[in-house]
Amino acid sequence: MPKAISSFELTLKSRSRHQTLTYWLYGELRSAILEGRLAPGTRLPASRDFAGQYGLSRGTVVSVLERLQSEGYVSSRVGFGTWINRVEAPRPARRATATPAYIRRVLSTYKRPQSWIDTAFVGGPRPFRIGDPAVHEFPSEVWGRLAADRGRHFKSWVKQGGDRRGYRPLRDAIAEYLRTSRGVRCSAEQVVVVSGIQQALDLLARLLLKKGDPIWMEDPGYFGARIAFENAGARTIAVPVNEEGLSVSAGMRLCPDARGAYVTPAHQFPLGVMMSLERRMALLRWAARAGAFVVEDDYDSEYRFEGPPVPALQSLDRHASVIFIGSFSKTLFPSLRVGYVVLPEPLIDLFVGFRYRADLRNSSFDQAVLCDFITEGHLARHLRRMRNLYAERLATLMDGARQHLGGMLEISNVRAGLYTIGYLTNGMSSRQAEKLAAAQGIEVLGVDRCTLRRPDPNALVLGFGGFDDLAIRQGLIRLAKALS
Structure with missing residues (x-):
């Protein structure tokens, strides 16, 4: 039997301007019940009286009480009114800092990501963050027009989006683009659309590798690939990289029976070198003999400043060894989460199932x-314009580095991509240089963050794609101050 009360007093907190009345009142009453401020059996005023007491509409009060009743916090009966039920609230931890057991298990199982990952994409771009394209140069008005056109004719195409491999006309366009620009041998059937390089790597790692399987990794190399393969339980084999790319002979000495290899032959990350033809052919011969796969990450291939584009490694493959991956995040804009995987035909259905x-x-x-955007020629025009822009920004970086960083940092003159590498010549470690640069508002990446076994080469990666000439010059002045 509910307790009869002569008056009802409950202090309610002020409502935030972002909260609706209903949401606010529900939250206040629910909290009061769980915290014991409204004891079990306490009878609430009639909805009309409650509304008058707190200056609310009766409809709001009725709506909140009905929700509380449906969730078991209150009960109601004609002739008796509405009263508070007995609710067992979750017991607070003995100590405010106590960590639940399941969280401790997870934290003890997995390695914590390197600290730079936590802040790499926080806040606005700072010179010389890697991975930032010149988003302000993207033809957003063209993209907006195309989006508006698609929106107006929504019903005519939306049903075509159900293919798990991706929108078929887009796969046709990607296949044609890769055939003409990269020499990739593929059909639209082999193209699967994904949300980006990292998802592609994660899915491929889980599909192709079992726990303990060895895989060759470039050293230094792309940390995201290492994370994906190690998360799948694979054993990464650090294969050294020099001016010709990954050393296949070293890989064969270290682990000749590896299940596969991950390479960035067009523009190696982070050293920026291109894999030589001799190394490419050696890698393909090894893969064919060993029955191994090769994941070719076509990193930064679109932006080559000297000489003609070099065809993809996949274009030389005659044994279905190579799986080709790429994305549009830097050619267009990072928030466009569209990438692609070109698979040998027998793997298509399995990969799509994992996806x-x-x-x-x-x-x-x-x-x-x-x-x-692709089929109307906008992508090709955009890439031509951006190659010229990025070449100019690289020239600005090289000129400014000679002027401000002499005796401290020797910048490599790269032939492709949106970053370059600088070797410290002042005796400073890359980790120390990172910290000092950060204090000046400059974001550089130490190459040692990308190594597996290789000693710290005392080098920094500097991105230039997302910064205009003024930002580059000012950034170099601040970097010089940090390194001096």
């Missing part, structure tokens, strides 16, 4: 707009 377990598919709308 389906993760997140089904990409946005059909984004895929349709991107398809139009």
